[in-house]
Amino acid sequence: MASPRVAVVGAGLVGLSTALRITEALPSCRVTILSEQFSPNTTSDVAAGMLIPHTYPGTPIHVQKQWFKETFTYLFAISSSAEAPEAGIHLVSGWQVFKNPPKDEVPFWSDVVLGFRSMSEAELQKFPQHKYGQAFTTLKCDCPPYLLWLENRLKANGVHLHTRKVADLWELHGEYDIVVNCAGIGARQLVGDQQLFPVRGQVLKVHAPWVKNFVRDGDGSTYIYPGVHSITLGGTREKDSWHLSPDSGTTKDIFDRCCSLEPSLQRAQDIRVKVGLRPSRSHVRLQREVLSRGGAKLLVVHNYGHGAGGFSVHRGTAEEAARLVAECIAALQGSLSRAKL
C-alpha cells in the first residue's frame, strides 16, 4: 500500500499528538484529522497541562512509567529550545502537600521528574494544615498554545484538519484505510463504550503573575498551577456528571480552597471559569480493532480514555498508537498481497 489513508478522529491533545507521531514514524501515510471541536474548545484546553501522572488502576505501573518517561523526555527537549514559548512548554517547580501521609511516599514517577525529594520542615511551615510534602520540578503544557503548536507542526507535515462531526466510524469506510479513534469523552457515543465515563472538572484561570510555584494537595482536590499567562486553580472531580456549564458555588469553593494554600491569590484578577469532562476509564483503551459489517472491514486503532492523566502520558500513548497503525498497515499489505495471488 503506497500511501495509506489514515483518519484521526479528535483534535484534542491525544488526537493531535497521535497524528503528529504517525506522520513522524510512518511518513508514507496520508493523515487527516476530523473533529467536531478544535482548540480552544476541546477538553484539553481546560486542563492545566501539568506533567504529574494520574495512576490508571488497569494498566501495569511499568507501562505507565514508560509512557510518562517518553512524554517527559520529549517535552523536556522542547522546553529548553527556542520553540518553548510558542509551544507553551515550560518548567515549573513546587510542592505536593499531604494532610495525611501518602500511601506511596515515593511515587513511581519520582525519578522522572526533576529533583524529587521530601519537603523540609521549614518548607512545610508555609502549609500549616499539611504534615508531609514532596518538592519537585516538572513540566507544564499550556493550552491553547501547545495544541496550536501541534496543529502548526501537523500542517507543515501536510496534514489536513477538517471540522466534521463523525457520528459513526463506518462513515469513514472507503474514504480512509485506517481510523484512529482519539475522540476522548466522545468515544462513549461514537463507539458505545460504557466503560468510559466523564469526571467533571471545574477550574478557574486567573491573573496572578507573582505566583511562580505550583502547589497541589496530594488528595488531588485542590491545586494551583502557574501557566505562561494565567494560573489554573482547581478543582473538582465529579464522577458521571455531564454538566458543561460552570457552577458559581463551585467557583467560590475552589477559590477559597486555593486561597487557603496560597493566601496571596486573594488579589488575583480577571477570573475566568472553565469546565471539562475528563474522559475516564480504568485504563486507556489503546488497542487495534477490526470492525466488520457485511463483507466490509474497517481497521481501527483506539487511543482514548486518558482521564485525568492525558498530558502526562500523551506522547507515550501516541507512540504506541503509531505502532498499532503500523501493524494495521502491515495487515492491509498482507491482505493485499493475498488478494493479488
Added chain:
Amino acid sequence: MRVAIVGAGVIGLSTALCVHERFHALVPQLQLEVYADRFTPHTTSDGAAGLWQPYLSDGGGLQETVWNKETFEHLLGYLGSPEAKEMGLFLISGYNLFTQPVPDPSWKNIVLGFRNLTPKELELFPGYSYGWFNTALMLECRSYLPWLTNRLAQRGVKFFHRKVESFQEMFAQGIDVVINCTGVRAGELQPDPALQPARGQVIKVLAPWVKHFIITHDIESGIYSSPYVIPGSEFTVLGGIYQEGNWNEENSTQDHKSIWERCCRLLPALQNAKIVQEWSGLRPARPSVRLERESLGHGRSRAEVIHNYGHGGFGITIHWGCAMAAARLLGSILQEKQLGGPP
C-alpha cells in the same frame, strides 16, 4: 527630638519604618523626617530585580549573615498576609550555576529547600557542571518602596524632596540625629575611599514562561559579571554586569549586547522575548557594610550620625537586619539623651 533619614531607597525607607515602629510609642516627642533627592521609582533599589540572595561568600563576616537571615525571616512572615502582593513579595525557586564544584554558601539554611543540582537538571544548562537549587524570595522595590512610603506617611513621617549637601546643614536646621542611608553617593557627605560604584545594567523583557531565577557564576570574573535571568511579577530581568569604579548611569550598547547574547545562550527561548526597558544603576559597593555611629562636633554642638550604607548588590537581601541594627544604635543615642528605653 528630630531624626532625619537621608536617602529613600530600600535602606532609607526601611530604616525609617523600623525606627518609627520601635520608638514612636516610647518617645512621643520623636519626629522622623526623610530627605532624598531621588524617590521611587528613581532610586538604585528600583532598578534591582529584587531577588533575595547574598553573595557567595560572606566577606562581611558573620554579622552580615545574621542580618541576611533576619531579613529573610522578617519577609517570610509577611508571605501569607494580605499585604504580600502590595509589597511586591513572593516566593521564587531557581538555579545557581557553576563551572566547577564550590563550597555551600553561608545562606544555605536560610533559604528553603537548598540542594545540589542533579545530573538531569544540569543537562538544561550546557557548559555548567555544578549548581544549587533553592526557593527564595523576591521583593520588588517598585512595589516595596511605595508600600514603605505609605506606611511611613500613615505614621506621620514627613518627606522632603531635596539634596542634602552636608551633615552640618541638617544639624543647623535643628536635626538631632542623621541616619545616613545615601548609598553610592555617601562619599559626597563624607569621603569614604572604601565605597565604590559597581555599575550594573539590566534588560527588562516579557518572558512570562520563565518561572525560575537562573544565576550563573564565573568565579574568576566575580559576582554578577556572569549572566543572570530573574523573572519578576511583570517582567523578566536579564543582567550580568558588574563594573567597579564606573559612575556612568547611561545604558551602554556594548553591555546590552553582552547581556543579550549571553542570556540567550543560557536560555535560547529568550530570543523571542520582547524587550521592554533598559536600565543602569550603581551598586554601592564596599568591603563591608558601614553600619556604625559617629559623633560629629563636640560639646554643645555635638551631633550624632548613624551610617547605614555600602550594601553593594545585596541591599534588598540585608535591608531589614541593617534597619534593626541602625534602630538599636538610635536606641543607644536616645538612652544617652535619657529619652528612650526602660525608665
